[in-house]
Each structure stands twice: as structure tokens, then as C-alpha cells.
Amino acid sequence: MTGLTSLPDGLDVVQTADEASACDRPPLLVVDALDRRLDDLGVAPGALAWRRIGDGQSNVTFELHRGGRRLVLRRGPRPPLPPSTHDMLREARIQAALAAHGVPVPRILAVCDDDAVLGVPFYLMDYVDGDVLTTSLPAGYETPEARAATAYAAVDALADLHAVPLDDDVAALGRPDGYLARQVSRFASLWPSVSRRELPLVDELAARLAERLPVSQRASVVHGDFRLGNLMFAAPGEIAAILDWEMATLGDPLADLGYLAATYTEPGAGGADSAASTVMDLTPATAEPGFPTRAELVARYEERTGLDASELAWYEALALWKAAVFCEAIRTRWLDGQRPGDTFGPRLEHGVPALLDAAAAALEHDTGAPRDTAAPRDTAHAKEGTPR
Structure with a gap:
């Protein structure tokens, strides 16, 4: 090979x-x-x-x-x-x-x-044999029907994951209550340790995200990095495996949907080379005709799960802001010589600020009203396991 x-x-x-x-x-x-x-x-x-x-x-x-x-x-x-x-x-x-x-x-x-x-x-x-769809499409994905089936299969797999019962060994994967608040707090605290530059928008966005925390509708397994690039397809519309479970825990399922939406390239968009794209524009192949829009994927998820995704813009903002933090960690490792030959690290000088700008833009579309910061929120209930 x-x-x-x-x-x-x-x-x-x-x-x-x-x-x-x-x-x-x-x-x-x-x-x-x-x-x-x-x-x-x-x-x-x-x-x-x-x-x-x-x-x-x-x-x-x-x-x-x-x-x-x-x-x-x-x-x-x-x-x-x-x-x-x-x-x-x-x-x-x-x-x-x-x-x-x-x-x-x-x-x-x-x-x-x-x-x-x-x-x-x-x-x-x-080893699992299959295709991963990121920058290009392999043979067999030429028709609109194959492309639509593939994207919808990803959403269906996410819905099925979020339906896994939170019991037995699964219950030990995390503590779902307070998941969103912990995500904001944790990534805000990481920034000083992973960065050597001042980007005030990091803290500004952390404060704005914390002020507008949605109330979680329920708890589920959360993959944490659910995107087409972490799926292997045995054929169009048929998933062979979900990969890369490093970030998985229990929490708010809409965090996965927000991440999928934030990293999914709209059909007809310019893809990774577009001026409007970010380094988290991870599926430029889906810019090809025949793929569903983000709105259609979200509607499919709502239909499959019964969840309300009207506040998804907040979750997309969270995904992009978190991506800025972990991309900054990658940039710092590259600056320290720990990633020789890396072509991704150099892109992050401007790529991280662009992610923060995209997160701010997403948050402008959040329709949720600011909450009382003293009130309990993110209160999904499920059997608790060990903290992530």
C-alpha cells in the first residue's frame, strides 16, 4: 500500500x-x-x-x-x-x-x-477499511443521492450515539450536570498556559458564553470532535466507524451538533480557500452540489432526537472558541520546535484570531436571552459518573 x-x-x-x-x-x-x-x-x-x-x-x-x-x-x-x-x-x-x-x-x-x-x-x-471525506470525494459519491445519504448518515449516527443509555460502563464516562459551564471555565483557564500572546477576544467570548449558557435539554454521550473527518464510510450513506474519542464524555448533545455544524462546509461555498473560511472548515468536499445544507442537517437531527436546536448558534460559537484555544496550543508546540515540518502550525498566527472572530459572529446570532448568572442552568439529569 x-x-x-x-x-x-x-x-x-x-x-x-x-x-x-x-x-x-x-x-x-x-x-x-x-x-x-x-x-x-x-x-x-x-x-x-x-x-x-x-x-x-x-x-x-x-x-x-x-x-x-x-x-x-x-x-x-x-x-x-x-x-x-x-x-x-x-x-x-x-x-x-x-x-x-x-x-x-x-x-x-x-x-x-x-x-x-x-x-x-x-x-x-x-484496521477498519473505508473512506474518510474531507478535501475530496472518492469514487461512488458522484450523485446527489449518494452525497445526501452520506451527510444524513452522519447526522443519524450522531442521533444514535446520543440515544445510548447512560448506565453501566457508559455512566463512568463523565458527569453530565454542569457540562457547558465546565467547558467554558476549563478552556478559559487553558489559554494562559497554551499561548504567548494577548488576544483579548478570548476572555471576552468566555464571559459572553458564560452569561448566555443554555439550559441543557437532556444529557448524552458527547463525542467532542464529531465531524465528517472522524467518520469512515463503507459506502455512501453507510458508516463503518466513528473515530477519535479523545474528547468524549457525558454532557449536552447539542455541543456535538454545534461542532458538526461549525466544521461543515455548505454546498456551493468556497471551501478551505474561501476568504470566509477558517482553519476549522474541515469538510471542503461537502461544498460539492448534492450535499445538504447545515439547516437541513440540523432539521434532520431535530426530527431524529426531538431536541430543539433553536439556540444552536451558541453551541457553534462554543465550538469555534474552543477550537481557537486548542489550535493556539498547537501553534505554541510548533513554535517550540515540537512539530517540525508541520504545515498547520504556521497557519495559526492568523487562523486563531479568525476562529475567535467567527465565534463572535456566531454568538451574534444566538437568540437566547441572557440568564441570571446566579440561577442554576445546564441542568440535564442522568446517572453521574466520574468527572471528565
Whole structure:
């Protein structure tokens, strides 16, 4: 397969632990250690081959081939890691819990919490074959019917996820009460630790979001990064897997819908090169004719769930504002030399302010009246688990 290699480059991939210890930066894969782990799993022997896959800007995903078998390894980025992020063991547990409820996720094969293997925890899962729709469309998606079915399948999968009962192992994924308030507070507190520049709109938006917190209509599993780029399609309209569960917890389901809407390119729009786009314009392929509009996707979700999305502009603003914060963290890591060769980091000098402007514009469309800051809100009720 194109892109596969069995040759360590001495930077991201090395052969031995001794070579890893001699590197200026920790490598991402250590072949000998990984081979031993695959032996323990009973994977047939053979030369190990790998390639980096996925468009994520946070965690690292590799496709692995050995002995005729295809696997996927997922790990966090190089240390140092911010507290409470990149928890690969939790991400694996989430997928195992949701698989029991029929959510389409890859099968988890093993988790490793021994930092001596790769330097950080990681997990291995079955490879899922399918298409990811981001910048272009593969063969089979030419007709308006195929395109509409694909986008609506994404919304239906989101509605199904939000219908998963919050009990047993799922209940341990988070504490739903107060989710929105915690999101605003948490990301506002992150900014000073991830940025080296003053952007007053960050704090201004945090205050405005906090003043206008919607009342959550109910609680559900929240993916936290639900977009077409995190879905694999077996065929038009048929989802093979939902990927990248790092941000998943329990909370307000409209947070996922707001994020999907904020990252979805309207049909007929200019896409990623449009002057009106942001770095979170993540599905320029959906600018092609035949894809539903955002409004049509939202209407489909309301029909499937019975939820009222009239205040979705607030949730879109939250998504764009949070994206500005985590994109700023990526920019800072790039400035620190932790992301050499990165082409995304340089775009964020102007990309982060543009996200903040887009969040402010979305918030202008919020029709909710300001709430009494002393009144309880975000009061969805469900069985509580451990805090996220």
C-alpha cells in the first residue's frame, strides 16, 4: 500500500530502545519494542511496516502491517503533555463501552500503559477499511443521492450515539450536570498556559458564553470532535466507524451538533480557500452540489432526537472558541520546535484570531436571552459518573 515503509527514519521511528534514548526528541515508534508487543498478541511474525494516517492535529495514529494483518496504533504526541489530555487508555475504554451498545467503533485489541515501550501509553485496534471525506470525494459519491445519504448518515449516527443509555460502563464516562459551564471555565483557564500572546477576544467570548449558557435539554454521550473527518464510510450513506474519542464524555448533545455544524462546509461555498473560511472548515468536499445544507442537517437531527436546536448558534460559537484555544496550543508546540515540518502550525498566527472572530459572529446570532448568572442552568439529569 502506498506510504508503507519498513525503514526507520531515525526521527519519528527508530529500531531499538538505545537509538530512542540517543534521539534529541522522543521518537513515535520503537520497532523492536512494538514487535515484541505484537508477538504477545499472537500476531503472525513478519517484517513490520507502518505509515502515519489521519488528519488529526493532536494524537498520532499509525497503520501497521505484519504477517498479513493490518492493525492501527494510536498514541499521544511527544511529551510534555498538558494535564488530563491525550488519555489513550480512557479513549480505549470509551470505545469498548460504546461497542457494547452497537456504536460503530473499531475493535480494541490491546492497551499498553507501560511507558517503557513507546514512551507514552497507547492502544492497538483492528484496521477498519473505508473512506474518510474531507478535501475530496472518492469514487461512488458522484450523485446527489449518494452525497445526501452520506451527510444524513452522519447526522443519524450522531442521533444514535446520543440515544445510548447512560448506565453501566457508559455512566463512568463523565458527569453530565454542569457540562457547558465546565467547558467554558476549563478552556478559559487553558489559554494562559497554551499561548504567548494577548488576544483579548478570548476572555471576552468566555464571559459572553458564560452569561448566555443554555439550559441543557437532556444529557448524552458527547463525542467532542464529531465531524465528517472522524467518520469512515463503507459506502455512501453507510458508516463503518466513528473515530477519535479523545474528547468524549457525558454532557449536552447539542455541543456535538454545534461542532458538526461549525466544521461543515455548505454546498456551493468556497471551501478551505474561501476568504470566509477558517482553519476549522474541515469538510471542503461537502461544498460539492448534492450535499445538504447545515439547516437541513440540523432539521434532520431535530426530527431524529426531538431536541430543539433553536439556540444552536451558541453551541457553534462554543465550538469555534474552543477550537481557537486548542489550535493556539498547537501553534505554541510548533513554535517550540515540537512539530517540525508541520504545515498547520504556521497557519495559526492568523487562523486563531479568525476562529475567535467567527465565534463572535456566531454568538451574534444566538437568540437566547441572557440568564441570571446566579440561577442554576445546564441542568440535564442522568446517572453521574466520574468527572471528565
